[in-house]
Amino acid sequence: MAINDTRESVQRVVDELFAQGILTAHVEATLERPKSREHGDYATNVALVAAKSSSLPPRELAHQIAERLSADPAFTDVSVAGPGFVNIRLSAQTQGEIAERVVHLGSGYGRNDALLGKSFNVEFISANPTGPLHLGHTRWAAVGDALARVLAAAGADVTTEFYINDRGVQMDKFGASVMAAASGEAVPEDGYHGGYILDLAAQINREHPEFRQLPAEEQLVAFREEAYALQWQQQKDVLELFRTHFDVWYSERKLYDSGAVERAQARLEEQGHVFESEGALWLRTTTFGDDKDRVLIKENGERTYFAADTAYYVDKRMRGFDTAIYLLGADHHGYVNRLRAVAACAGDDMDENIEILIGQMVKITRGGVEVKLSKRSGQIVTLEELVEEVGVDAARYTLARYPVETPLVVDLEEIARKANDNPVFYVQYAHARISSVLRNAEDIGAKWRESEFIPELLNSDQENELLGVIEKFPAVIATAAELREPHRVARFLEELASAYHGFYDACRVLPRSDEELGSVHIARLWVCAATQQTLANGLELLGVSAREKM
């Protein structure tokens, strides 16, 4: 029996009490998994909530509900506890059926329709193409990609997008830095100083010796464009290595070339929020909660970076997305109000059509000593270096298992040294362990799939616990998607792995050498297969590999 069926049973009882006048208001029943298993498989606080609209005290009301629920054969035990909780325990048979269902659903288990019909544009990283991606970007790579996968698993239509800031002063500084390095000159004081600049310069010198014969101005453009192409490719390669896929790479230049900037301005003017003052063109964002109005076109006729931001937002909406989700670092939180105001100025609902997730910074330590990050001074820890030290699985998992609003401290030495203590290995090990058991089952000819599955044989505490955890998976995905918190999937996997290890320790799966293969072994093999499938599906959402062996 799924959680929804149980909830409906409770709802029916509540409705009955309403019909009989014991309750004077209609109350929506909610069901939850108690933290403690001692409280049963499910619990409802409906009596506590409904007590206000009843003449009965909460506990008395709870007893009335419990008494009626007891009549349902799917429940073996219904009791009242604490201030008025109703605890429900399912029969082993009802509970055990989940294993069969999971195996049959396969990689589709967990998918649900919580966000069916909604379309999202998820934008993250969006780094300048003037250097390698560093550890800060890596967090958004892991979280953004996992979020996109989770939203899709909840039935949403999702497009991932990377915005390339390939226009403006920084690009020229980048070009000038590479050009200087290529001529063996000192990089300008306000340029980029990392070792990668020297590498880019060397490569361009090798492949395009003719560049240095060009007049200074043309030479700058040539170096800038070539360095941009190489650096962008490098970013794409590294993200590919990191299993982070972008459906769209959106260039700021394209925004201008396609006329999107003018279109956005026209849209904002139609809505009546644009005005002229002091020789500049402004957007009245203060109407919608911003601290100050923002300039779109400067006194000197140039468009601001903000103008591009507005155009980009409007363009996303014109491409048909219901909601534009932005993942931004805490150093950009000042943008939240103005971006939301942009949405409102464009005539949209700023609570519905735009969502900005602010992620806190990742502090890096090495042996307890903080590593300062600064791209321009060249002191960086790159995504690539992190992957080399700890691997893609550990990196992705470690960064995805915390809520983004948590400032994170990652010690590189610790991750590298204690790789085996990382929760990702604990989860992967559970998957590998099951794979081994199933291989052994095949070796001894245990054809569990073709054998009768008798769910009521799964009646130990550990089996009940494990099945209960497996059953939560679709709800976990739905919650993770609705709250935009993919870390919930990782936490769930740790709980699931723990429940499996506990089961494995207490319940022998395969027959011992002196035993015959029996129905209990078959039933437990179904449980193993269901657990393995759930682990694999969850790891897939995080972009972490489900290993067959370790």
Place this chain on the structure above:
RNA sequence: GCGCCCGUAGCUCAACGGAUAGAGCAACCGGUUUCUACCCGGUAGGUUGGGGGUUCGAUUCCCUCCGGGCGCACCA
């Protein structure tokens, strides 16, 4: 000065307004003749930064103070 985020066990962090605040690491004690011990069980460790409020119930919501991080451009 104004604004946003954070403050939970020695450390890194969980806990969509629920029951006795939980995991991992570190510390201590125990467990495997047989399916992967990279595992399992147990002990110890807390005024959830302080103080008010909201309600059946607050780590969670509101106010205030303290501490830390980050932002407050006709920069990009």
